[in-house]
Amino acid sequence: MTKKFYRSTQDKLIAGVCGGLANYLGWKADTVRIVYVVASLLSAAFPGLLVYLILWFIIPEDSVPS
Template structure:
């Protein structure tokens, strides 16, 4: 089965971006969110909010069927 990067509709807090990334990578969504926020805060070279917004608009949302 081919994996596709999509925003989740069930495992989301804001837009489903981190939930979709976690599902694609096979990671726990909560742990990915924590790592993403920490990297965004601690690294001046990583524009976390901008990347999140871009992914929000670029990543398609998954359908009810998966």
């Protein structure tokens, strides 16, 4: 069984990118968010925001039954 990277619909603040990455890696979502913000700030913030927006549009949402 292969793991797939999806945006989270359950654990999201903005678009679910960090929540989906946390699910994929098996980490806590808050840890991924903190690492992402720190990495974005160290790269002058713009590339981090651009990467997040790109991932928002290209990564599909997970299909969790309601």
